[in-house]
Amino acid sequence: MATTKKKPTKAPKEPVEKAISLVWVGLEDTPVRSVTNTICQIHEDLFIVSFGFTNPPILVGTAAEVRKQIDAVEAVRVTPVARMAVTEAHMENIIKVFQDSLKRYRKQKDAQ
Numbered sequence: 001m002a003t004t005k006k007k008p009t010k011a012p013k014e015p016v017e018k019a020i021s022l023v024w025v026g027l028e029d030t031p032v033r034s035v036t037n038t039i040c041q042i043h044e045d046l047f048i049v050s051f052g053f054t055n056p057p058i059l060v061g062t063a064a065e066v067r068k069q070i071d072a073v074e075a076v077r078v079t080p081v082a083r084m085a086v087t088e089a090h091m092e093n094i095i096k097v098f099q100d101s102l103k104r105y106r107k108q109k110d111a112q
Contacts, residue, residue, distance in 0.1 A: 033081045052078035
């Protein structure tokens with residue numbers, strides 16, 4: 001029985017590219033949370049972005065009573081809503097998405 005040797009397949013010299021659509025699944029079922037605070041920490045080659053919500057203290061009474069309540073406040077708690085670690089390239093993409101969305105929002109608002 002004769003056997004033949006196959007030559008190893010060489011990788012193409014040019015990278016093969018193909019545009020592939022991303023389909024977001026379950027986005028409509030994901031709760032929307034309000035965010036009032038954002039912090040970003042840098043850890044090695046990642047940006048750790050945290051989003052949180054602050055419930056302001058309830059202040060009631062006369063002006064003097066409210067002033068006293070405000071003076072008693074030493075800190076307001078922030079409840080974490082989401083925390084993500086992203087690369088530099090993805091951080092640039094997030095910033096672009098936010099900037100583009102803000103431009104569209106302002107354009108629509110100005111048109112009203």
